[in-house]
Amino acid sequence: MSHIVVIGAGQAGASLVAKLRNSGFEGELTLIGAEPVPPYQRPPLSKAYLLGDMELERLYLRPESFYADQNITLRTGATVTAIDPAARTVAIGDEVISYDQLALTTGSEPRRLPAAIGGDLDGVHVVRTLSDVDAMASAVTEGARALIVGGGYIGLEAAAVAAKRGVKVTLVEMADRILQRVAAPETSDYFRALHSGHGVEIREGVGLDRLNGSDGRVVGAVLSDGSEIDLDFVIVGVGIAPSGALAEQAGLTIDNGIAVDEMGRTSDPSIWAAGDCASFPHAGGRIRLESVPNAIDQAECVAENMLGAARPYIPRPWFWSDQYxxxxxxxxxxxxxxxxxxxxxxxxxxxxxxxxxxxxxxxxxxxxxxxxxxxxxxxxxxxxxxxxxxxxxxxxxxxxxxx
Structure with a gap:
């Protein structure tokens, strides 16, 4: 009986295995995730969950029982260390799992500050996983002082939550304006005014020179304009990068992520990819979309194509952001x-x-x-x-x- 293995238990991976079962696939199906919890929603992490308005179980995309009910082997807390395309196997440490088809839904990873400027100090956080948000929760308290590095949507959403919790927030953006890479000046102006009205100090055209630490913990920052500020914690929101290390190790073509064709197939005919990690043909070039809707739609299309549908993926991009x-x-x-x-x-x-x-x-x-x-x-x-x-x-x- 055919065995499909899916590496990456995020939104795309969860959508892909559900679609496979819903489309009639009756073979063996394994979903492998590095995190110790079932697939969950990421957008509420830095908002409702961090604010205490959403409990952990409500984050789960489906009840834990779903996977057993659908005869899906869910492997949580399991890190795939290698893919062997010739043998059609994946390795989890010393354990080797054979596959007939493989899907990579490995998502993306937050960009971090270099250790040379203090990025490895305690109190310096990124916003991506459940453990990331759990680690910062105790710091986001009334009266604390925070530096947000990056004026994209991740940084602005973090600033909004911190400000709502009574944190004194300073946000720095190296570019001339917040959201410069993703939005028009009109949108930047709107959100600058919104945050300023909630007490957030936004400093544009200003970068981070270095973080200062004491006993291994961040206590302040020196900015590119020479100014210094005292801090209790830092949130880094300077973008994400596709998680393609496994694919690269396996010899798959990499082009701003794992390169796939219009069907979602990689350079190896038995391996597919979907979600944040995958770049695909679009309008004469290649794009990679970092969004929940794309993760769901592309994963479901790939699931159908793994079963022979031969349906090109046509994106219908949409995104959202909640602030205040x-x-x-x-x-x-x-x-x-x-x-x-x-x-x-x-x-x-x-x-x-x-x-x-x-x-x-x-x-x-x-x-x-x-x-x-x-x-x-x-x-x-x-x-x-x-x-x-x-x-x-x-x-x-x-x-x-x-x-």
Missing amino acids: DVKLQIAGLNSGYDRVVTRHGDKGSVSFWYYAGDTLRAVDAMNDPRGYMIGKRLIEAGKSPAPDDIANPQTDLKSLLRP
Whole structure:
């Protein structure tokens, strides 16, 4: 009987094995995860879970009993040390497991500060895993002083939670503005004002020179402008990198992650990849999407293709971020935009619409679910309304969906 092994028990891995069973696969199925817990949601970790508003069991993507009920062998706390594509085996230490097909859903890893500038001091945290958040929970208390390094969405979400807990937060961003790599100046301005209104000090164009420690623990920082601040803890949010070490060791093609074709197959015909770790063909190039929706959709597509569906993966990118009482929803990819159109809605809601020439590329919607949903549908349908119609608050957005 055929054996499918999936390495990586995150959102993509959990979605892939569930889809395999749901699609009729009756062979042996093994899901291997390095963490000692069943697959769980990552987005609530640094928000509801850290705030104490969500218990551990609610983080789990499915009840623990699901895997046994579906005859899925779930191996938690197990680190795969090697893949042998010729023998079609994976190794967990001295244990060797044979496979007929293998899927890599190894996700991504947070970028860390170098030890040379104090990145290895106690009190310096990243936000990625359950253990990461558990390690910082006791530090995020009223009156504590925190430095957030990085003004992307990870850093801003961490700043929002810390500020809500009464922490005195300073956020530094080396670029000229927060969110510079991922959003328009209008979105940056919105979130700068939001955080400033909650007492967060945002310092743009300022990097970290080094962290100061005492008895192995961080106590302060020297910034690139020469200023010094006293600290109780640091949260590093300077991006993530695809987890491709196993794939590279196995000789698979690496190109901004594990390179797969439009079906999700790697350079080895028996090995597939999906989620944060995988780069795939898109619009004449290759992209890698770091989001929960992509992890689910791509993993489910790969599951079908492992069973012979031969269905190309067509991404429908969307993302979200929760900060204070603001829900940001993003549809599309804003690459190549040359114009941003602002649309104001009810009760302070606003959306920014990205155009490349006459083509609508993406929408950032703040507390504007209607604008987001219609923008998403327009983008997926390949429709691009006139920018003036978007900017006009009298325009009924829904009417723009009509043929």
